[in-house]
Amino acid sequence: WKELAKLSDGPIQFECDSAPDSDGYCHPASVLQALSDARMDCNGTDKVSREAVIAVDVGDVTLWASLCLRLTAGSRTLYSEHLGTMGYALNAAIAGILARDGPAGAVVLSGDAGFQMTLVELATFQQMKRDGDKLLCVVFDNQVMGRVAFGFENAAGCDVGGPDYVALAKAYGGDGVLLDDSRKAPQVVRDALIKEGLYIVHVKVDPQVKADMASFKDNSLKVMNSG
Incomplete structure (x- = not known):
């Protein structure tokens, strides 16, 4: 990374295909942009949010995070x-909170398939949390395992059903919000970051949006030829 950075006149940037959202959907890039901005704006009085661990799951969300966060x-x-362990992020986030002196925070970035593989651990957080601990789960719900569906021709078994994640959060004693409009992402994310305890942002994502629609920006050719 340091070598790549030296080849560029400034920070390496990427372009993502932020096609206009379909009605009822929110683009992942909008959420991650809002999260980046909100964390950078956290002042000294919100140390938990500013120092929150970011736990990224496996799948399309891995690419979105690498491109947009x-x-x-x-x-x-x-x-x-390299292990590609779906469901990793929630467990890692909880460990990242409890391993530090409280209060502490973490943000989970996960697709709907990966999140459902370990969501039972929400009970672990609710049982083990301390006063002031924050667990923000951002679930990108496109109802498909995108890395498989988009990466292999005629792949079967990629459709993913799922619950109402806001209702799920409430069932575990937390709270949440549905995000289905990119224009609302900045305010929704800012509000979510200040919530204590368990909070889920249920992001409805267009199943047709592919995470690999990205290219280098600015000094792109020179960076790409660096090997």
């Missing part, structure tokens, strides 16, 4: 990398 100095990001 901007991190502040000192930010810690947890992800499964």
